[in-house]
Amino acid sequence: MSGGRLITARRLGALYFGVVVFYLIFPILIILPISFSNNDFLRFPPSNFGLRWYRDYLSDPVWIDATILSFQVAALVAVIATVTGTLAVLALARGRPRFGRAISGFIALPIVIPHIFIALGVFIFAVRFGWEDNMFVLAGAHSAIALPFVVLIVGASHRQLDPALEQAARVLGAGPVRAFFSAAFPSLLPAIVAGAVFAFFVSFDELIIAQFLMSRNETLPMRIWADLRLELRPTLAAVASLLIVVTTLALAGAELLRRRAQAKLDQR
Amino acid sequence: MPRIFRHWMLWPALAMLLVFFLMPSVDILRASVMDPELTFRHFERFLERAVYMRVLWHTVEVSFVVAIVCAVIAYPVAYFIVQSPRRVQFLLLLLIFIPLWMSILIRSYAWMVVLGREGVINSLLMGAGLIETPVRMLFTTPAVYVAMIQILLPIQIVTCYSAMSDIDLGLVRAARVLGASPWEATRRVFIPLSLDGTITGMIIVFMLSMGFFITPALLGGRRDLLLANLIEFNVTQLNWGFAAAIALMLLLAAIVGIVVIRLAARLLLRALNGALAR
Numbered sequence: 001m002s003g004g005r006l007i008t009a010r011r012l013g014a015l016y017f018g019v020v021v022f023y024l025i026f027p028i029l030i031i032l033p034i035s036f037s038n039n040d041f042l043r044f045p046p047s048n049f050g051l052r053w054y055r056d057y058l059s060d061p062v063w064i065d066a067t068i069l070s071f072q073v074a075a076l077v078a079v080i081a082t083v084t085g086t087l088a089v090l091a092l093a094r095g096r097p098r099f100g101r102a103i104s105g106f107i108a109l110p111i112v113i114p115h116i117f118i119a120l121g122v123f124i125f126a127v128r129f130g131w132e133d134n135m136f137v138l139a140g141a142h143s144a145i146a147l148p149f150v151v152l153i154v155g156a157s158h159r160q161l162d163p164a165l166e167q168a169a170r171v172l173g174a175g176p177v178r179a180f181f182s183a184a185f186p187s188l189l190p191a192i193v194a195g196a197v198f199a200f201f202v203s204f205d206e207l208i209i210a211q212f213l214m215s216r217n218e219t220l221p222m223r224i225w226a227d228l229r230l231e232l233r234p235t236l237a238a239v240a241s242l243l244i245v246v247t248t249l250a251l252a253g254a255e256l257l258r259r260r261a262q263a264k265l266d267q268r
Numbered sequence: 269m270p271r272i273f274r275h276w277m278l279w280p281a282l283a284m285l286l287v288f289f290l291m292p293s294v295d296i297l298r299a300s301v302m303d304p305e306l307t308f309r310h311f312e313r314f315l316e317r318a319v320y321m322r323v324l325w326h327t328v329e330v331s332f333v334v335a336i337v338c339a340v341i342a343y344p345v346a347y348f349i350v351q352s353p354r355r356v357q358f359l360l361l362l363l364i365f366i367p368l369w370m371s372i373l374i375r376s377y378a379w380m381v382v383l384g385r386e387g388v389i390n391s392l393l394m395g396a397g398l399i400e401t402p403v404r405m406l407f408t409t410p411a412v413y414v415a416m417i418q419i420l421l422p423i424q425i426v427t428c429y430s431a432m433s434d435i436d437l438g439l440v441r442a443a444r445v446l447g448a449s450p451w452e453a454t455r456r457v458f459i460p461l462s463l464d465g466t467i468t469g470m471i472i473v474f475m476l477s478m479g480f481f482i483t484p485a486l487l488g489g490r491r492d493l494l495l496a497n498l499i500e501f502n503v504t505q506l507n508w509g510f511a512a513a514i515a516l517m518l519l520l521a522a523i524v525g526i527v528v529i530r531l532a533a534r535l536l537l538r539a540l541n542g543a544l545a546r
Contacts, residue, residue: 013348017360020345024367024418027378030388034381042381044391084280091277107281110289112472114479114522116496117515121292124299124508144288147281205371208481208496212503221373228377228486237381240374251369252362259358 028244035237042234053238063239066223069135070204073219076139077146077203082196084143085150086188093158108152110145115208118145123212133215141209146199153198153258157191160265190261197254201247300512310513320498320514327494328521331477334416335470335529338424341417343466346428361429368422376483379415380406383487412488419483420476424469431465460540467533471526478522495521 030044035053037046057063088107092100110118122141123132131137161184169179207221214222220239227236300310314320349360367375382388383405390402405411435458443453481496495518502511 010351013344013351016344017348020341020421021363024422025363027382027418028367028370028375030382031374031378041386042384043386044381044388080284084284087277088281091275095274095277097275097278103278103282107285110285112475114475114496114518116479116481116499117296117519118289118292120499120503120508120511120515121296122288123292123503124295124512125292128295140284141288144285147284151281201369201371205373207373208500211500221371224373224377225482228373228380232380236377240377243374244370247369247371248366252366255362255365 031237031240031244035234035241037234037237039234042232042237053234054242056233056235057238057242060235062218063220063223063235066218066220069217070220073135073139073142073210074200074204076136077142078196078200080139080143081146081150081199081202082192085147085195085199086154086192088147089151089154089158093155104151108148111148115145115206119209119212122209126213132213133217134213135217138210138213138219139203141213142203142206143199145206145209146202149198149202150195153195154188154191157188157258157262157265160262161187162265187261187265190257194254194258197250201251205247296512296515299509300516303509310510311517313510314513314517323493323495323498324517324521326491327478327496327518328525330412330416330480330494331474331522331525334413334420334477335474337413337417338421338473339428339466339470342421342424342428342469343462345425346432346462346465349425349429350432361426364422364425364429367418368426372419372482375419376415376486379411379418379483379487383411383414406487407489409488409492412484412492415483415487416477416480420473423476424466424473427469427472428462428465431468432462434465435461455540460537463533463537463540467529470529474525474529475522478518478525 034042034044034046036049036051037043038048038050038052039046091097092104097103118141122137126132126134126137165183166179169183170176174182205221206219207225210219210222211225218226224236224239227233301307303310345364349357349364352360380387384390385402385404385406387406389405390399393399394402439461440453440457443457444450448456478494479496480494481500484492484494485497495514499511499514499518502508502514
């Protein structure tokens with residue numbers, strides 16, 4: 001292929017990439033300007049701007065309570081999924097359990113099983129024990145679907161570890177636990193944090209399990225869902241914009257952290 | 269390895285999956301056939317009523333179309349990213365990750381804002397004088413497709429990309445050195461090697477579409493409802509046994525769909541290899 005044709009192909013590729021990215025991102029970005037309108041109804045373009053709908057969100061206890069509940073559940077999930085997931089990674093990589101492959105597959109299963117299936121199961125199961133409307137049960141169910149992501153992220157990082165470092169610490173007289181925490185854990189930490197952030201948002205965004213399980217206590221996605229089906233007030237645009245900004249910053253930060261650490265490990 | 273890293277570390281994770289995943293799944297199975305004694309009437313009802321079978325077929329059809337369209341759109345995107353310089357790759361991937369991370373609820377809402385009667389597209393078209401009255405886009409089948417593909421496409425791109433970035437480009441170069449034309453080297457070496465990632469992505473997208481709930485409910489009309497919507501409806505009507513039967517049918521259909529995708533991929537690969545032999 002001649003150089004000229006190659007450049008044309010690259011340009012066509014860039015154009016195509018641009019079109020696809022526009023399709024992916026445009027509908028999300030368009031919410032941001034709309035959320036700053038002062039109009040009574042959603043309209044585009046807004047005719048006057050202000051923070052009216054943000055004030056509406058912040059002053060409505062129903063919205064705030066839902067946000068707080070979601071935050072609590074997601075924080076619990078981040079802790080539970082990250083701790084259990086990291087322990088599982090260590091056991092799978094170091095303990096060489098029998099059926100290790102099958103266990104890894106089983107842990108990954110909730111990624112591909114539709115959430116509606118898990119939601120229905122958890123609901124029927126919870127009813128049997130009188131566990132409905134309980135935020136800890138919700139956190140448990142969310143942890144089950146967040147776990148595979150933590151295992152994937154931390155597991156990938158664990159594979160990059162250099163076992164020689166830990167062995168050196170052992171040779172120098174550290175016990176196994178101390179050797180792990182001084183020689184391996186610091187390298188794993190970025191992936192663990194990234195996994196925790198990821199798990200947090202798996203829970204924070206989840207609707208269906210919460211919708212089945214909870215009744216009086218509403219999570220933020222449940223509140224959004226109810227609003228979407230009933231009235232579509234512009235408050236929603238403000239809530240959505242906040243979520244878009246927070247999600248992007250948190251996850252981009254976590255991803256950046258993870259990649260930096262990965263690159264550092266790759267250099268060794 | 270020291271004894272301390274032993275199997276007990278697996279227990280918390282497995283216990284959690286047991287309580288919040290495995291036992292609930294068993295409960296679905298039980299609820300579908302015990303009501304209160306052993307009965308298959310929920311499955312019979314599902315199979316006998318044309319409405320339910322129609323929704324099943326519609327769900328399978330939508331999921332196949334979405335998986336295929338995503339695969340076709342994503343492949344060149346992933347290829348473009350892989351061919352870019354290393355430093356740029358992360359920035360390009362970030363543009364794919366940002367929509368990937370966004371909640372499905374928010375993205376479906378965004379499409380309501382874009383496609384609605386007084387939405388962005390209608391306002392722009394009317395502002396430009398191209399149309400007099402708003403075009404009806406919301407609550408139609410195309411709206412569901414446009415949104416579902418937008419929501420699932422990033423997953424396909426990322427899966428496809430990671431498979432492609434594992435390919436040793438030295439193999440393609442070797443084919444070139446051995447006299448293959450650029451297209452031949454791509455077709456014989458790169459495409460077969462990248463097909464696995466594409467298929468994995470398609471299976472994930474297919475599986476997720478099968479369970480889609482939010483998007484059809486918000487953007488589609490009555491006829492666009494999928495199996496998941498049917499499950500939710502029956503839960504609110506307290507027909508748990510029937511909801512459980514639908515959930516199992518959903519899972520069964522998804523597994524059959526995956527087998528079909530795998531078989532089709534094998535045939536395709538054989539056809540590519542046949543072309544190679546000639």
